[in-house]
Amino acid sequence: MRGSPVMKIVVPSLLLLLLVRYSASYPLCTDLRAPFDADKAGLGFCRYNGSVCCDSAQDLQLQKLFKAMNVSDPGCASLLKSILCAHSCQRGENFNILSHFTRCGSACFLQSCDPFSAELFRVEQAPRVVPVLCNSSKSVNSTRSQLYTLDFCSNLWDKCHNTSILSSPFAFESRAKTTPSSRSKISDSWSSAAEFCNEFGGASDDTSVCFSGGPVKLGSAENSSTPAGVCLEKLGNGSYLNMVAHPDGSNRVFLSNQPGKIWLATIPEQGSGEIIGINESSPFFDLTDEVHFESELGMMGLAFHPNYQNNGRFFVSFNCDKAKWPDCSGRCSCNSDVGCDPSKIGPDNGANPCQYHSVISEFTTNQSSLVNKTGGNVNPNEVRRIFTMGLPFTAHHGGQILFGPKDGYLYFMMGDGGSIGDPYNFSQNKKSLLGKIMRLDVDNLPDSTTTSESKLWGNYSVPKDNPFAVDKELEPEIWALGFRNPWRCSFDLERPSYFLCADVGQDLYEEVDIVTKGGNYGWRVYEGPFLYRPPQSPGGSTSASSIKPIFPVMGYNHSQPQNPQGSASITGGYFYWSMADPCLFGRYLYADLYGSGGIWVGTENPENSGNFTSAQVPCSCAKDTPIQCDAENEPSPALGAIFSFGQDNSKDTFVLTSSGLYRIVSPSRCDYACSKETATSSRSPPASAPPPPPPSTSTATPRRHRGAELLPFGIVLSHMLLFGFVRDL
Incomplete structure (x- = not known):
């Protein structure tokens, strides 16, 4: 079966959508x-x-x-x-x-x-x-x-x-x-x-609630209908892992790939028929000499300081190999404090325990570049090492970094470290940073003595209101725990307290969680809503009765996505707030890495309740897409592996895949019915699409110009391994 049953919701007209205020309740x-x-x-x-x-x-x-x-x-x-x-x-x-x-x-x-x-x-x-x-x-x-x-x-x-x-x-x-x-x-x-x-x-209004003598109720669920599909246009052939809107509010974005390069690109207007403006021969920043790149390792995250326009600070999360780079050195996450002895683990995929590290480094952009709004002039020297931690295995280390839109702190998503079933129970161990989401202060930096005495993992301080203030057993850096491999999290643009993360499952279930302070999301006691029994437990176990797990708000069983690989791995996305597709407006979009079956659409019902239903809907390529993306005579685009999603300053949503960069556009451009679409909801597409760009605008894999259907399966598979996808064999 593909997806859940049809959902029912009455979406207001486009005019009303423009006027609605959304609460964080x-x-x-x-x-x-x-x-x-x-x-x-x-x-x-x-x-x-x-x-x-x-x-x-x-x-x-x-x-x-x-x-x-x-x-x-x-x-x-x-x-x-x-x-x-x-x-x-x-x-x-x-x-x-x-x-x-x-x-x-x-x-x-x-x-x-x-x-x-x-x-x-x-x-x-x-x-x-x-x-x-x-x-x-x-x-x-x-x-x-x-x-x-x-x-x-x-x-x-x-x-x-x-x-x-x-x-x-x-x-x-x-x-x-x-x-x-x-x-x-x-x-x-x-x-x-x-x-x-x-x-x-x-009084209760669209931004708050009031007390009427009993528990707050948001009313009954409304009827809803599942969108007919998601329409895409292809803007580029490059394969990227991260997309970050430029902090200056312009139509520019930063794109980075797994080997370690960052580009500054220009996003064309919807309906212009233009492709993404990018010069791949001239990256904004190149960290490939420091980044260790292979199937599950590389540059994993990119974040720009909230005050980037004035201070030029930006941060990169990547993996390094201490056997090849002397500066790749930090404490091992498998240590006596967490009941782990690295000498008893043995090599994993040819690497010794803690040979590979997860690193967050800070760099700066030249001040003149900020004033003149040019892209280059990045200081190639690392300003400071924010975080360094050795990894016990070669998989499940997340790596995404985000600044909180309200508190300005840096959130760092970390997986359980790898191997089948988290054998050392790192995710539930409150003294381990594996299987956690961390929250760090990178503005108020400690001196070296404080860093050493506090056993910090780098140059950061800990926000005083982190959960350890109440739960003294928690390591100070921890914001939430119980994750297997959080892959792509996002703060909602309209409601910043909605912090959603997708977490990759083991054998049965892929999940999306609303992450809250001190929340325990269950792994490895639970996989999604189901009890999980690990095949081995040298690091001990946690009983189900000893925790208060927070179960997923959305997700799917591994049997639901129909793909020839016979597996599944979730890719988290964003709430959709663009006016291009009013039938997606306010819904959460996510996908499976394999890309088969379409895009998952989550609908909150009642609004602001935290209750979601989701369904998988088909996706198609617009007939006038700037770059052809459909396989001939096939109804769906050959997306390849779906690595990530992105949003720009216009609130448009993008899909980052092994075959290129795609933007969600008006449903009518794919002949999808949407009763809320009007002539003003998006710009009219051009009468005819221009030819595909020359090979110089592509990535280092020229054959991707012809679409992922021509990629050898081994190439796509190597990207899929990034997500812990071939199940720890």
Whole structure:
């Protein structure tokens, strides 16, 4: 079977799409972690169904706090209980329930039971003790206004304003001068419902939610229909692994390949009939002398500093061979701290343990190049080594790097190190950086003494709010754990808190995860949603009962993609925000490396809920594509291996494959039906396409001019090995 059953959603018209604002209110706790199953939380006082953010210990503390408030009026008590159940507080061992609000107050690090508590308590703005209470007097411009009929704030005033409350939570949130530890009435500080709700009230709109007395609900799922297909135009024949939009906001992008070269390229307008502007004989930067390139090794990631336009800083993630390059030297990830002895591992594919390293290096562009907006003049000398770590095996080391769009920190995706089933259980070992996503500060750099004493892996510092601040067992660099080989992650352009990563499976399942702070994504206890039993465990095992796994939001079984190789390996993508294809607008796109069967399209339903369905849809090449990409008499383009996706500053989405660079265009150019497409959704294509470019614009493999169908399978296979695809044989 190919893909899941047909999905149903009613997509607004193109005009409405242009006006829609998208919120970041998918389920997220106040500590920015993902909620977990209420059935496993053991809640007795706050009885939530579905997912929650508090455990049984916090639930018991809330019950004690409620009793200590000594509220005599039953109607008021019921409302206050619902507010208390919407939050609790991280506590020390000497927590005194009677002085909870006195000591903790609004400065307390809040943790909520409600799965949407990050929005209720506005944790990314100024954390609150009391959630935003639904108030109908506030202006509302959202479909969510239909989701509550109760003016909860006014109702709470009516029931509670003359009731005495000991250690009232409202006193700490207020601007009024009320002694919080005393018994007080709400009316002692506010003279009317309007005044009270002006301070505590709010409304659900397209960017936030409010508390109406119970768990936040986003409404029922809408009907949806699966897009008919994805239409592509081919812009170049080069084979690239990374694409990064130029930080200057122009139509230029950086492209890099696995051997170690980076180019600056110009993207033509849609419908212009032009090809990508690139001079492959003159790269922006060439690191091939330092990069060790073979099937699963090479230049893996590229990122530009958020302030690149002023400081010229950019970062490259690559693999090196210490047997060939003296500067390729770092600590081995197989060490006594993680219960691993490299002398007992033995060679892997001809390489000794930790012969190959994962490296992040910093380089700079000449300041005059930034001012004049030219591409060259990169300082060839490494400014500093940000990170170096020896790899136990020759596979599964991810390597992508991204700057967080809101925090400015560098995120580093690292696989489990390789071999079948993660035999040393690195992914679940909190002292190992393998099988993790790391979060590093590359702006506040430590001195050499601090680096040595802190056992850092290079020249970076650790953000103070990384998960180790709460979980002392975690290595400080870790942001999330439990990955096998995260391949292509992205922060959503419109909703930066949506951080999605694809993770390559072992034998059964390929997955897409929403990555949250401190999240455990299961491997190798789970492969996707299924329990996994490793064939060997010299490094020990982790029990399923000892973790709270976060299961995938999308994915597919290995039996679903139909390909002659009989295997599967996921390639993560992006949410699609271009107006070229309104039927893809707001949906998440991903693919299988083998490229067979088309592109996977994920639809979130209801919107902002974190609930996704996905289906595989066919892809075709536009008849007027600048470069021919269809095999003759075949309905689908011969894409070859799909390595990655990319986005430019116009929000267009690209597919990076072994046969070339493709852009998603208007569905009508492939005769795909899309009821939301209008004449203004994309520029009109030219009447006829120009001939393919001369060989000088291609990569070092000239035969790719004729499409991947002419590539020997061995060449494509060597690229596929990059993803841990031929299963660790």
